[in-house]
Amino acid sequence: MNDQHHGEAAPSRALTEGGTGLSRIGDYYSATQLRADRWSSLRDIAEELRLHGAEGRRGRKRLTEAEELIDALAPIESYWAFPGASAFAYMRRLLEQRKIHDFSQAVRRAARALISGAYRRRTIQLTVEDTENEDFQDEIALSPDARALGRPYFEVLIVDDLNDHQERWLRQSLQQVRRPEDAFVYEAVIVPSLEDALIGILFNHNVQAVVVRPGLTLKSLNDVEILNKYLRRASEDEDVDGLHPDEYGPETCRLVHKIRPELDTYLVTDRSAETIAAMDLGGCRRVFYNQEDFLELHLNILRGVNSRFKSPFFTALKEYSKQPTGVFHAMPISRGKSISRSHWIQDMGAFYGPNIFLAETSATSGGLDSLLEPRGPIKKAQEYAARAFGSKQTFFATNGTSTCNKIVVQALIRPGDIVLVDRDCHKSHHYGMVLAGANVVYMDSYPLHQHSMYGAVPMREIKHKLLELKADDKLDRVRMVLLTNCTFDGLIYNVERVMEECLAIKKDLVFLWDEAWFAFARFNPAFRQRTAMANAANLRQTLRTPERKREWEAQQERLKDADDETLLNTRLIAPPDARVRVYATQSTHKTLTSLRQGSMIHVYDQDFKGETEQAFHEAYMTHTSTSPNYQIIASLDVGRRQVELEGYEFVQRQIESAMSLRRAIGTHPLLCKYFKVLTLADMIPAEYRESGVESYYDSKRGWQDSWDNWATDEFVLDPTKVTLAVGGTGWDGDTFKTQILMDKHGIQINKTSRNSVLFMTNIGTTRSSIAYLIEVLVSIARDLDDLLDDASKMERRSFDARVKSLVEQVPPLPDFSRFHPAFRGGQTPEGDIRSAFFLAYDEDNCDYLDLDQALREKLDSGEELVSASFIIPYPPGFPILVPGQVISREILTFMRALDVSEIHGYRPDLGLRVFTSEALARVENAKS
Template sequence: MKFRFPIVIIDEDFRSENASGLGIRALAEAIEQEGMEVLGVTSYGDLSSFAQQQSRASGFILSIDDEEFHSDEAAEHAVKQLRAFVEEIRWRNPDIPLFIYGETRTSRHLPNDILKELHGFIHMFEDTPEFVARYIIREAKTYLDTLAPPFFRALLNYAQDGSYSWHCPGHSGGVAFLKSPVGQMFHQFFGENMLRSDVCNAVEELGQLLDHTGPVAASERNAARIFNSDHCFFVTNGTSTSNKMVWHATVAPGDIVVVDRNCHKSILHSIIMTGAIPVFLMPTRNHYGIIGPIPKEEFEPENIRKKIEANPFAKDVKTKPRILTITQSTYDGVLYNVEMIKDTLGDTIDTLHFDEAWLPHATFHDFYQNMHAIGRDRPRPKDPLVFSTQSTHKMLAGLSQASQILVQESETRSLDRYRFNEAYLMHTSTSPQYAIIASCDIAAAMMEPPGGTALVEESIFESLDFRRAMRKVDEEYGDSWWFKVWGPDELADEGMGNRADWLLKANERWHGFGNLAEGFNLLDPIKATIITPGLDVDGDFDDSGIPAAIVTKYLAEHGVIVEKTGLYSFFIMFTIGITKGRWNTLVTALQQFKDDYDKNQPLWRVLPEFVAAHPRYERIGLRDLCQQIHDVYKAHDIARLTTEMYTSNMVPAMKPTDAYAKMAHREIERVPLDELEGRITAILLTPYPPGIPLLIPGERFNKTIVQYLQFAREFNERFPGLKTDIHGLVEEEVDGRTAYFVDCVML
């Protein structure tokens, strides 16, 4: 299979007509005659940007011609530039071949720190260009042959060998698509390689995901090594499925489980499916709607015991909790010091599970030391097994649904792989998508240090440069409004600054989470929550405001799609795929929004797609619509209401699994919204944003939650197209109007 990895030549004489230029072009031609592509440039340019070419190259040839050493000063500059370039390359890639060439200069003219990084030293005109070309190509091909990790290499070989497919899937390597015009379109869009590599588990040479054998197992072992864990299991159904696998391997009906109240809904699904009795740890929240950390004292064993004793279904269970599941990190990037959690809990909980869907990058950089579940040189807990479930597709370079489960064994317990695999088989597909498996394999290989460390560090630097750019814009606008990026007040002028700056300290106003324990929480800088004007962290509304839903709708129509939208905030992530161009485009798009808002441009001009779908807004200005929504939010004191509904006390009336069973048996009533107070829900009630379940099956509606639902009904009627989305609400037409219901346990 032909891959494009050119050999890059950096020589200021590459296009010159002197002897040096003629010589290097002769070498380039000889390399091309051997079938390798050559890219020739005349200077290093911006070192850091150019060094990123290492991901596209199979080798570098660097000049130290006489012209570059014509004086002591020139020689010193040339060595300094060469050293900087080599350091930039090796920071990302320890293996790519580097060659030096010149006419008269030798290794005597270069310091050892450069020489030790080289694969060869070429003297012009001592050998034929053809011989030198073959020498360089040999090293380049050896390097390329080492790149593919185990499963991806096996998949490449399978796709290349031309075997006829008699197994499923039925498109038979893409051939079925060629028999239909619309299938031809599909084939041309996705391409031959993707379709030839879409195979079933009957292909023995690729190994088995279901029993973790062959190249699949080799890749999982390789990923476990890279991620510093004892075991790794690839999952092709997303981290929702990874969570369920961990739970079904650990939890049985009647077990007590300790869970982050603001966990992902897949954890609540796991509670329902396993028949567990949940005891919840309550996170803090601020009035921006940002979820904060669970206070450290909530993890104290005596406080957990008090919660168990207060739960009518858990108080008589004598065994210790089977699992603790914590969301690490929160949506907005708040992290926990895992070692402090382990020390606090001791051996009072059987298994520790950290849902790190948004944190697979942390193990590769010292900035996150102790702020993730499993890492290099981390102590093993005495008794509990530690599980980390990670979405490689969210923060790393995995395809959608690519996920993995990492395991750290304790001092006294090892993972029983066969028993664990029974839970794995319960939830995985017997027809996994092999491209997703390959992306898990590649995502891990990409993070092999030092390259993975460099990728994470670049993400951190880009996020800090974005924050600095936003502050610079704010300073220039002076008294005029601008957006804020949520985070510490102090920000280093250059570089990464001090890690301690990102620790959340007690009673700091910027975060609004109150009296936090020292050193317990860290904000991940690559998670950026942008605050729009109109609301402060205390929940007080200004006279005017800009609801975030309008900003993100504007951005979407201008080609910028964000991750999550709150009342007066929206969220972006600086994954390893984010570039300067992307975040600078966001800054300019926000500038355009400000200009259009200040001019009160008509919506038909600035939001044409939105107005086409909802013509009632055609004559309204952008600022006018923002003000209308802001006034409604302020009148309902919505910031405090949405905080209180999540922090209000929930006393379970039924076990979650029993309440859900009522729905499965159709022993439910579809209760009108205004009659919900005191009723027991049979479903998950989940407002978006933030996508955190508000009620789980078996809990009662209280007055605060009903008030929020009544607000959502009024808002949806008044502002069509800006609907508050709440999963679990049933919408039906009654007398020409939309009425809302929730399925509750039958009285």
């Protein structure tokens, strides 16, 4: 799209550059934060004007600031239903007429309603006469029961270029068809153009439906840079300037669906049904032909929102809890009887409340369902989840993504199949390989030695392993590629590129993407383009096109006699007959609303019905409890409902919180002395950043509008994860996490490395929690300043030495060495991890060697030592040794340099567990 806009004048210099002491627009990452702070500032200034008047130098200055704020808010408020155009115009008139008391009252109530969300529950009166006797109660002050009884509120974006009279008529027409029995209440936002519609759906998170009418235009007249960022992100790969006016409406529907597929769209048109039927309308729910049937439109809008609001299993569980039931099955806790009759555990009942026990049962009838054989509300809930997350099938799990990973691996992998695995993936994958009997090819991620963490597996490494297996005629045994997207540290793959280039080498590969930390990604346009399910759907569609077939044929001709090096350096194209077989496992409980261990398996597999379904259900039965927790299932159902209706809003706020944290740390002079937020350039080497983008925020250049790199770069960084280098404090990551953040300040985090800690924002993160974290970091930095100021020369030398050991003397990360020949079947790198794992069950096959002396002596003498266990230092939490792996000097050096609280699989009292040379010889002899 063309980025040139015309019409209104640009905001005043004072507003854009902070001329009157207001914070600069450039300080804000998003327009929603800007809007909230502008209303807060306007409220404070209006109150000061009311108390001290508008006379004198101070009063005139405040009047100028109020006028500038009104001017700044005017274009922003055109995309929101509250306070709305008429109310905003009313406040502007009050200011112009110098009715300061009335102006202050109106602004105060509008700002308070926006902050509290009260406008969602009732009409907010802004005039003094209407509010004198009104009991104003904040939304956040209401009890959960009172909030649950209210009708949910949303906004409908209507796209039509109307004059004031037509707009009033349209609003009145929609008001008149409202009914007391309506399940929801909504207000209309009217914008004139296709571009304004795109800004509106990205800026206004209250929008749940879009109505496109025939009178819309193409271009927006807004000239606010922070809003135009939304437009650029939405339309970067679209060119609509050549559209005929008759195409504006259908194109708006298509683009809305592409950007926010969860929204309902409705097209009002006077074009023929045949013409409309041939056009791409995205997910348009209904087309209205040249009529003004507002009741029908109203009912369709409510029906569309209700289809997402339904939570079949949660509803069934609530209904079950209300039934008078005699319990003659397992579970004494069911209906709470074992608690209510107890003299000693009444505190448990008081803590949890009655509903959790009323809804606890082992029954699968009475309106409920079986997770193992769902036919009722659980089946419906899983179907709704598939719709929400873009999969063909979705399955719920009540014992975490670790189990989901094992289910998928067992369903798809047979003993002897070769699987390419990200070596530093979650340990459940490694154990899954043992259970399935896979021959594992471990792929190395690029190392970030300075920060003691791994990145992600480069495309070149994946292709190299596949081509190596192809050269040894083992490609037919290669079954799956397994990668983590996104990693714990926030590194995200170019999913479509990985799958397409791998399919170009072997066209029936299966992909398992561990998206444990990425369940929220579906509900943001930029993140969605890097998710497994979205790319599976896109790739399947792309492979069907004639253009792709021609591109593939042309590339095949060019690469007819190409060597491996040429193939490694070429962006390969998948053949048109490649099969799209993609699985994603997600920890819903980690990044969305779900009780602990609530997870989902999403499937987009063209061969699922014909090849995998039975095996999948057998694996599901193997690993799923016959007594699953119904509360977890209900929370998965409700969590899906939430993200379909407000996932975009919550994810956007999550991103904003993380960006605010980046800016606060990067611009605070005291924090910069001891801390550093790792940037894209720190986390992703330049060779994997085609765009050249280095950071989200730079203290000198400000915000980098860098979402373009999500479409091009091999890896991108999840902005919601903020890795903070803490080596400058003299504390290692684990000490900083436990003794400083947790013990002293009550701040909990999950992941650390030797010299960093990871702060993860989530959909529950508030601006207050970010502010508290900044306060804590500043307090820590001040304490360090005081400590060093009072330190003796020797104490200062000790501090500097600790910092140097953490920042400069970091042990290099070891690569995967290799499997011992006893567990390999040739020259290629795959290893039989299962046989190695079970060989260690016999103690006579194993020995323990002291890490500091015995191991080193044997390595120095040239003896080959092989691990009999998984060795997992925590942190960082990935296995540096797996059963059957040869112990290299680099691994031993790394282990000796580790300063961590625990190493899983290693016994300090005995040493490292290794196979005896006799055991290895017996295995090798048996193979020969």
